[in-house]
Structures are given as structure tokens and as C-alpha cells.
Amino acid sequence: MNECDGLAEQFEAQRGRLQAVAYRLLGSPNEAEDAVQEAWLRLGRTDVGTVDNPAGWLRTVVTRICLDMLRARTARREDLAEQQVLDQISEPVQGSQPEERALLADSVSRALLVVLDALEPAERVAFVLHDMFAVPFGQIAPILERTPVATKKLASRARHKVRGTPAVSADELARHRQVVSAFLSAARAGDLNAILAVLAPDVVRRSDPAVLPPGAAAELRGARAVAEGTALLARRSQLAELALVDGTVGLVVAPRGRLLIALTFTVEKDRIAAYEVIADPARLRRLDLAVLAE
Template structure:
């Protein structure tokens, strides 16, 4: 191994955690992020790095370009999360090297953020992720997407507006909704039947479209105990769910590997859940206005 190759290897390993973080936020999948790092290393190993003045920025650029190509290929092959859907959205994770790692990474980054990022164009996603999350200047981002720095800034701004969204209810109501939804999610994950019942209005109505399952036809369930029983049985799905703004109110999104498969929109009254709309139909998911909740 030459001195240059040894230096490249050492520097790549030193920056691996940061580069992996870039790739994960770009792609939303731990497995795909590792694939991107492997591809980036092949390119780096073949490159002439003797004239590189900013090694960290150069490595970030290589990884970002690989991720951009992967995102574009995903779209051109129509591998968007809304197009190809397994019968059980969580079942696909069985093929992942470490399903638990996917859940941990999603929690650390914010599942709702990954879902919203997945609605952006590849160029918007790259501009937003690199600038807002990793402080890469627009002068460096522009050439990656064959745009001017000003155009890259506009892409990031557009993405930022999409990520933040707009609430349809006052902030105080959002806070109350968030507490109820957080408690509902915790009880669902833990299979706590009594806690679920306490959060539901006695006459709560749950509606699930055909794509949500488990029946081939739309499902309507009425009553706190029946709805709580179903929510408790969905603990596995709840592991890959997080609160988000769904059409301007607090709801839940489920997205294994950062790809949206299902959303729950809630109705509230007097601190309890009165309605749950379980949305899994591809067209309905595309029409949702999703955004990230402020912590």
C-alpha cells in the first residue's frame, strides 16, 4: 500500500461516522447508507487525492454524490415507498442485517424527518441535508447538483418550508394533542390495554382503508375497548412509528427504513382521541400534508 493509499484509508476511517450520518440522512436506510459508503470508498481509492486541500469536504462531496445518484436511480426505477408495498410493511425488515439498528437510527434522527425528506426531490434533499444538517456551504453544494449556489440555496429553502410545514391548530392545542399521541404511541408499543382505553373516547371510531389491512375491504371499528385491542396488537408496527404533523394536526407516521407506509390521523375532544383514520392507500398518502413537529 502506497503512502497516499494509507493516508486515504486512515482519513476515511476517521470520518466514517460523519460520512455514514450524511448517507443515512440522504437515504433513510442504514443498509443503503453502508452501500453508499462502500461505493464512495471505491471511488476514493481510485482518485488522485494529492491536491486535495480540504479532505473532509472532499470525502463528504464524494459520499453525497453517490447518495444523489442512488436517490435518482430510486426515482427512475419507481422504487418510491408508495409504489411497491409489502403485505405487512414491517415484514420487509426481516431481510435487514440489523432491524433493531434501523429503529434506533430512525429514533436518533427523527422518523418524521426521514418521511418528509423522502417527499423531496433528490436535489432538494441534498441541498437541505448538507447545508442545514452538516453546514456545507452552498458554494460547494451547487456543483454537486449542477446548479448555481443561489439555486442551491433556493432548493434548501423550499425543502425547509416543506419540513416545517404549517399547523392547522393553535400551538397550545398542538401541545395537548402531542401529549395524547405520545401516550398513545407508548401504550401501543408496550401493549398497555388499560392505558390505551383511558386515552380513547368511549365512542371512538377507527377507520382503516383497504391497504392498511388486515381485511381486503375498508375497516370500521367502534368503541374504546375494540380499538385499544387492535392498537395493542400493532406493537411491532408502533416500533417504527413517530409523531408528525399530518394535515396540520398531530398524528403518527410509520416508516420502516425511512419510507412512508402508513399514517394515522387523529380527532380529539377533551383530551381524548375520538377518531383514528388509518391511511395506507398510496394515493391518499401522496395527498397528505406531512411535516416535522418541533420538539
């Protein structure tokens, strides 16, 4: 076996794990693949005889590449966010790409990716490596150019953001979750009767104009009108997931791991009294999003 074959074998042995790390750090299958490919190129330019731990070296390289990408993304987010949302709303929603479905099947929810995307780059790296891949803080700290103690604090702060703080009691949160879950299941199926079953008779739906078809009303009133409008969005509902939105049970739509739409709900007497569809980038940025615990 020549040196090139040996490098390829070491890299391929780690590719799946590297891809998993990069996907959780970046939330994009394409960007994750780019990061892993860049790590392969750097490996080819490195004297592997000086590398004691190839697996750890590759993970560190991939993480540093992802960190640079996250920082660059943060710097340009304000400029690109609105156009990204408008572009995605205009595209037909036909489900995830095969590579995204494969990665999502690996226990990564879109809701988690959305919440991770709201973290600062250093927080995201510390949380993902430690909490999701059990990498010791002593190994993460040099990547972030922080002390292990400071890195631990970053992960703790990120963990608090990911978990969030419910604005209602545990019992009320559980009841709201049951109602919103039933609504989501009915919306995905396009089942008009099932949607009607979870709506209050005088329910109100409000939507940001950007998410509506031309000529559609921004506000709908009454269970029948709201249910019919909801049923029309069955395909987009396939990409929705439960999340904690401003402390209560809501939904997020993130077809590429980036927040596209958020839905907030008012639940009264185990029925949905109102819900709002938020797509405006400025409004989305102001939302407090967290993962809804099982």
C-alpha cells in the same frame, strides 16, 4: 506507511461522518453503506496528490453518489411504491436492524427521514448539507449545478416543507400532541386500560384493508373494540413516531425510513374521537407530512 495504507487511514477517519451524511440523504442504512463504499472505490482510482482537502472531496463524492441514487429512486418510485408497502406490511415487525438503531440514535428520527423522503433530490441535498452539516452554499452549489443563490432557495423551500404549517392553533396543537403521545405510549405497552383512557366512548377506527389481518373489520366502533384492536398492534407501535400529518398531530410508521403507515386523529375534549390507519400508497403520497416541532 505505503500509499494504500495512507488512503485507508484518510478514509477511515471520515467514514463516520460520511455514513451520517449518506444516511440522512438516503434514509436507508444499506444504501448509505453502498454510497460510502462506492466513494472508497473512487478514492482508490484517484490521484490523491491532486486532492487538497480529502474530507471535503469525500463528502462531495458521497453526496453526488447519493444524489444520483435519489434521482433514480424518484424515477422508479411510482412503480415500486405499492409493492414495497405490501411487502413490508406482510413482514413481521421485530424492530430495527442493529445498524439502523445505531444511526437513529445519532439524532435522526424516522419522522424526519419520512419528511426528507418527500423532498425533491436537490432540495434534500441542499437542506441536509447546509442545515444538518453546516456546509456553505458555495460548496453545495457545484454539486447541484446551481448558483449559491439558487441553492439557498432550495434549502429554504425544503426547510419550509420540513417544518410544515399547523392547521390549528399552538395551544390546540399542544393539547392534541399530549393526547396522541399518551395513546402511542399506551399502544406500545399494549396497555388496554391506558388506551381506553384516551379514547372517547363512541370512538371510530377506520383502516385501509392492506394493513389488516385476514378477516379483520375495516371499521371498528366503540372504545372497547378499538382499544382491543389497538393493543394487538403493540409491536408495530414500537416503530411509530409523532409527526405533523395534514397540519395536525398524527403518527407515521417507517421501519426503514420509508413511509409504511400513517395515522390521522380527530381529538375532541382531550379524547380521541376517531382515527384512521392509512396504508394505501396513493393515499400516503397525497398526505402533507412535516416534523412536529419540540
